[in-house]
Amino acid sequence: xxxxxxxxxxxxxxxxxxxxxxxxxxxxxxxxxxxxxxxxxxxxxxxxxxxxxxxxxxxxxxxxxxxxxxxxxxxxxxxxxxxxxxxxxxxxxxxxxxxxxxxxxxxxxxxxxxxxxxxxxxxxxxxxxxxxxxxxxxxxxxxxxxxxxxxxxxxxxxxxxxxxxxxxxxxxxxxxxxxxxxxxxxxxxxxxxxxxxxxxxxxxxxxxxxxxxxxxxxxxxxxxxxxxxxxxxxxxxxxxxxxxxxxxxxxxxxxxxxxxxxxxxxxxxxxxxxxxxxxxxxxxxxxxxxxxxxxxxxxxxxxxxxxxxxx
Amino acid sequence: xxxxxxxxxxxxxxxxxxxxxxxxxxxxxxxxxxxxxxxxxxxxxxxxxxxxxxxxxxxxxxxxxxxxxxxxxxxxxxxxxxxxxxxxxxxxxxxxxxxxxxxxxxxxxxxxxxxxxxxxxxxxxxxxxxxxxxxxxxxxxxxxxxxxxxx
Ligand SMILES: Nc1ncnc2c1ncn2[C@@H]1O[C@H](COP(=O)(O)OP(=O)(O)OP(=O)(O)O)[C@@H](O)[C@H]1O
Ligand SMILES: [Mg+2]
Ligand SMILES: [Zn+2]
Numbered sequence: 001x002x003x004x005x006x007x008x009x010x011x012x013x014x015x016x017x018x019x020x021x022x023x024x025x026x027x028x029x030x031x032x033x034x035x036x037x038x039x040x041x042x043x044x045x046x047x048x049x050x051x052x053x054x055x056x057x058x059x060x061x062x063x064x065x066x067x068x069x070x071x072x073x074x075x076x077x078x079x080x081x082x083x084x085x086x087x088x089x090x091x092x093x094x095x096x097x098x099x100x101x102x103x104x105x106x107x108x109x110x111x112x113x114x115x116x117x118x119x120x121x122x123x124x125x126x127x128x129x130x131x132x133x134x135x136x137x138x139x140x141x142x143x144x145x146x147x148x149x150x151x152x153x154x155x156x157x158x159x160x161x162x163x164x165x166x167x168x169x170x171x172x173x174x175x176x177x178x179x180x181x182x183x184x185x186x187x188x189x190x191x192x193x194x195x196x197x198x199x200x201x202x203x204x205x206x207x208x209x210x211x212x213x214x215x216x217x218x219x220x221x222x223x224x225x226x227x228x229x230x231x232x233x234x235x236x237x238x239x240x241x242x243x244x245x246x247x248x249x250x251x252x253x254x255x256x257x258x259x260x261x262x263x264x265x266x267x268x269x270x271x272x273x274x275x276x277x278x279x280x281x282x283x284x285x286x287x288x289x290x291x292x293x294x295x296x297x298x299x300x301x302x303x304x305x306x307x308x309x310x311x
Numbered sequence: 312x313x314x315x316x317x318x319x320x321x322x323x324x325x326x327x328x329x330x331x332x333x334x335x336x337x338x339x340x341x342x343x344x345x346x347x348x349x350x351x352x353x354x355x356x357x358x359x360x361x362x363x364x365x366x367x368x369x370x371x372x373x374x375x376x377x378x379x380x381x382x383x384x385x386x387x388x389x390x391x392x393x394x395x396x397x398x399x400x401x402x403x404x405x406x407x408x409x410x411x412x413x414x415x416x417x418x419x420x421x422x423x424x425x426x427x428x429x430x431x432x433x434x435x436x437x438x439x440x441x442x443x444x445x446x447x448x449x450x451x452x453x454x455x456x457x458x459x460x461x462x
Contacts, residue, residue: 012451091429112424114449118431133422135450199453 005305009120010128012136013174018181024301025146027310031297034070043309044073050103051077052095053130054110059270059292060130060140064107067299071309076102093122100125105307108132126306128299134170140269141174143298145182147291148226151265155182159223163189163250164230164275166196171269172230173200180207187212187220191246194236217250222259227252227285229268229275253277257285267291317352323371325393325400326383331356333387334366336458340382341368341375349373362389382415384408385443386458408440416445416460423450 005023009015016024033039049068053061056079065075077099092115099106100123108119109130116129116136131137145155152158160179166172166188176186176196186204188196188211195213196204204211214220221227229252237243252266252275268276268288280286304310329337334355343351350371359365374394375383383390384406394402414432418425425433425447435445435454445454454460 014451092424092427093430110424112427113420113422113452114418114424114447117449118424118429121431132424133450 006308007126008306009116009126010138010302010306011116011120012129013138013141013178014136016138021142021145021178024142024298024305025149027305028142028146028294028297028301029150031300031304035067035293035296035300037070041070042072043304044068044071044307047073047104047307047309048102049073049075049077049303050099050106050125051075051079052099052106052108052110053077053079054081054092054108054115055131056080057109057131059295060109063292063295064128064130064299064303067296067303070296071300071304073104073303077107092118096122096127099123105303128302128306131170134168136174137170138174139295139299139302140171141178142302143291143295144171144175144228144267144269145178146298147267147287147294148179148184148265150294151263151287152225155179155184158184158225159187160184160226160228161187161189161217161220161224162196162228162230163217165194165232165236166190166230167194168233168236169230172196172228175228176200176204176211177207180204180209180211183209184226185209185212187214187224189214189217189220189250191215191249194232194246217256221256221264222261224260224264227260227264227266229266229272231269231271231273231275247274251275251277252280254279254283257283260285317354317369318350319398320350320369320371320395321398323349323369323373323395324375325395326368326370326375327365327391327393328359328361328387329366329368329383329390330387331359331362331364331366333458334368336386336461337366337368337383337390340386340461341370341373341379343370378415380406381409381412382461385412385416386461388440388443408437408443410437411435412437412445415462416454416457417462418447418450418452419454419456419460420447420450420452423447423452425449 034041096119107128107130113133113135115132120127265287266285352369354367393400412435434448438444
């Protein structure tokens, strides 16, 4: 089965079976010492990653860079389209075809939905979707799963509370599908205007576990094994005072954490803007910085697998 | 005894059992415009044995190509195609909703990459036939508003 990874595009988490995801997580685990710099590797020596970021994303871009570099490979590309031929009106198809000829694998971040699938259509080399519009961001989902698996060992039956912007938040949808596939019990907490879309809820429901919905975090936090927090964007609210009210209701602080399980973990895809009080960083619950680090071994695993350097 | 509300055609195509209200869209699909050079009759809101009401389009000296048939199937999955030769129905078949739809519709998601100037055909997978629901292969978004998005 793992032989099947070589040359594979990583466009959507839906392209992966449960076994394949488990394999990626297992390989990622082996990458941790290299990701930390405790061990050196030349596994991908001579390979080049084309890193096409049509939209800024410091975290994702840096972790792809580091992942490739730590495995002995090199990175070329751009971190914003200005200056690139794209700014002169070149199609994505043409940019991809050109970079395809220079590189062995391409990581793509793009503002348009479906851009990664289109790139995969034109490239012979594997495309790794680093986030396309409101669409998919599969490596984020994998690193989220990796973090939960690392902290909780088994995902079957654990209580995961997802809070924040569940309507537009791109990471939440694919993560909730993947978690449901692994048998986690999901609770969606959001104000009614930002609750998880019906279609998405149905999708999760069809995968086995009956998801729950709530508008109050206080009501559900005591039972949580994982609290996954996402950003609530100001732009979603026509009325700024409404935003303040909502943002305040879902803020994670020490007070909220009084009655939680001792080993409950808090995750956040970062950057945060006030959803989690800084005082929470010092508690053993805070796992968001580890989570951000986990992007490196997970992306190493994916790069190694699609390039065939890892099995 | 046959009763015709319109003149019978010698050779051509009768598109029968069109979902009521869709006749004008069918005309657009088959490319009937002001400069038409063969006889075209359109019957709208006709009593139907199968559905209560239906529309019918009859086109002289013309057979339909597969893309046109796919489009008709999408907006009117029960339409029948009758090929008329020498005044008689020589062939009859029900249109068929294809599994994959390429190029004949634009993605209703304005943020979809296929709505930018990219050299690519749109592509949809039929997720459900009743009601017809398509999923864009690129942006993954579901589409049910078919007629508005046909090109
Ligand atoms: N020569 C013709 N000119 C114009 N219309 C025709 C001609 N022959 C048949 N039709 C039309 O084509 C359609 C199909 O004809 P057919 O004789 O098969 O009717 P039917 O048995 O009612 O078919 P169905 O079961 O599909 O409704 C009908 O709408 C009929 O009016
Ligand atoms: Mg009849
Ligand atoms: Zn689309």
